[in-house]
Amino acid sequence: MSEDLESLTARVRACRICIEHPRGRPLPHEPRPVLLPSSKASILLAGQAPGTKVHISGMPFTDASGDRLRSWLGVSGEEFYDTEKFAIVPMGFCFPGQDANGADLPPRRECAPAWRADLMALMPQIDLVLTIGGYAQSWHMGRARGPSLTETVRNWRAIWDAAAGPKVLPLPHPSWRNTGWLKKNPWFEMDLLPFLRSEIRYRIG
Numbered sequence: 754m755s756e757d758l759e760s761l762t763a764r765v766r767a768c769r770i771c772i773e774h775p776r777g778r779p780l781p782h783e784p785r786p787v788l789l790p791s792s793k794a795s796i797l798l799a800g801q802a803p804g805t806k807v808h809i810s811g812m813p814f815t816d817a818s819g820d821r822l823r824s825w826l827g828v829s830g831e832e833f834y835d836t837e838k839f840a841i842v843p844m845g846f847c848f849p850g851q852d853a854n855g856a857d858l859p860p861r862r863e864c865a866p867a868w869r870a871d872l873m874a875l876m877p878q879i880d881l882v883l884t885i886g887g888y889a890q891s892w893h894m895g896r897a898r899g900p901s902l903t904e905t906v907r908n909w910r911a912i913w914d915a916a917a918g919p920k921v922l923p924l925p926h927p928s929w930r931n932t933g934w935l936k937k938n939p940w941f942e943m944d945l946l947p948f949l950r951s952e953i954r955y956r957i958g
Contacts, residue, residue, distance in 0.1 A: 754790070754791065754792050754793075754836070755792040755875065757875055758790055758791075758792050758872075758875040758876070761790075761868075761871055761872060761875060762788065762790055762872075765786050765788060765846060765868050765872070766786050766788075768784060768786055768846065768864075768867070768868070769784055770863045770864075770867055771784060771847060771861045771863045771864075772784060774863070775863065776861075776862045776863055777862065780847060780849070780850070780861065781850045782808075782848070782850070784846075784847045785803075785808055785811060785847055785848070786846035786847055787803045787807055787808070787811060787812065787813050787843070787846060787847070788813070788841060788842050788843065788846055788872075789812075789813060789834070789836055789839075789840060789841040789842070790836075790840050790841075790842055790872055790875075790876060791836040791837065791839070791840035791876065792875065792876060792878065793836065793837045793878065794836055794837060794838055794839050794840040794876075794878070794879070795838075795878060795879060795880045795881060795956050796838065796839050796840070796879070796880075796881045796882075796883065796953065796956055796957070797839075797840045797841075797842060797876065797879045797881070797882045797883065797919075798813075798814075798822075798839055798840070798841045798842070798883050798885065799842060799843070799844065799882055799883065799884050799885060799889035799892070799893055800813070800814070800841070800843040800844070800885040800886065800889060800926075801843055801844055801845065801857075801859075801860055801885065801886045801888055801889065801926060802843050802844060802845030802846070802847070802848065802849050802857065802859075802860040802861070803843065803845075803846070803847065803848045804816055804818065804848060804857055805848060805851075805857075807848065808847070808848035812834070813841045813843065814833070814841070817928075817929050818926065818927045818928050818929070819833075819927075821927035821928075821929070822885070822927040825924070825927060825946055825949065825950075826949065826950065826953050827949075827950035827953060827954065828953060828957070832957060835957075838956075838957040839957075840876060840879065842869075842872055843860065843889075844860040844864065844865050844869070844888045844889050844892060845859075845860025845861045845864045845865075845888075846861075846864050846868075847861060847864075849861050856930075859888065860888050865892060869892065879919050880919045880920060880956075881919060881920045881921075881922070881952060881956060882919050882920070882921045882922075883921075883922050883924055883949075884921060884922070884923050884924065885924045885925075885926055885927070886902070886924075886925065886926040887902050887905075890902070890905055890923050893921060894912065894921055894923065897912050897915065897921070898923075902923075902925060903934070903938065905923045906923045906924065906925055906938075906941065906945070907938070907940070908923075909922055909923055909945055920952075922945070922949060922952075924945075924949075925941070
């Protein structure tokens with residue numbers, strides 16, 4: 754990791770903005786920012802925010818969602834956590850807490866405005882961005898994002914072809930809560946995933 758990126762990452766990991774200067778209610782627990790940026794990886798995993806298990810482990814995607822995501826990508830755990838292959842920078846760095854139904858809250862609104870542009874500027878080698886969920890798609894895709902996640906992901910070929918900078922592939926969140934979505938949209942596993950795995954293998958060897 755470059756010195757500048759290492760310094761910025763240390764600042765992010767020490768961040769307490771959602772406690773000391775929150776936009777809305779403060780974070781309901783101690784912050785524990787989780788991210789794995791890289792100055793060498795060509796692939797960026799832009800997810801949503803850590804869940805409870807990731808908050809405990811301090812490592813991204815150490816949960817059932819991570820198992821499913823690694824299956825989608827066709828990579829081993831060793832490959833997934835190799836920062837020469839993948840950078841993992843979610844939209845929210847800390848576990849945001851849960852709502853009354855036990856679902857994770859949206860990413861904290863403080864994170865992306867405070868840190869994301871600077872982090873991306875220090876990772877110019879990224880040439881493939883996997884936008885996982887609507888929040889990442891809004892940030893990284895702008896007007897290319899459709900009116901719904903389903904329409905955005907369904908339009909993946911046009912989004913891929915139109916990308917002027919790093920290539921972008923939109924993905925649903927790999928949460929097991931989305932199992933119903935996968936059953937309703939079999940084209941995702943039949944069409945998008947083989948293409949995704951081919952692109953990943955091309956880049957990481």
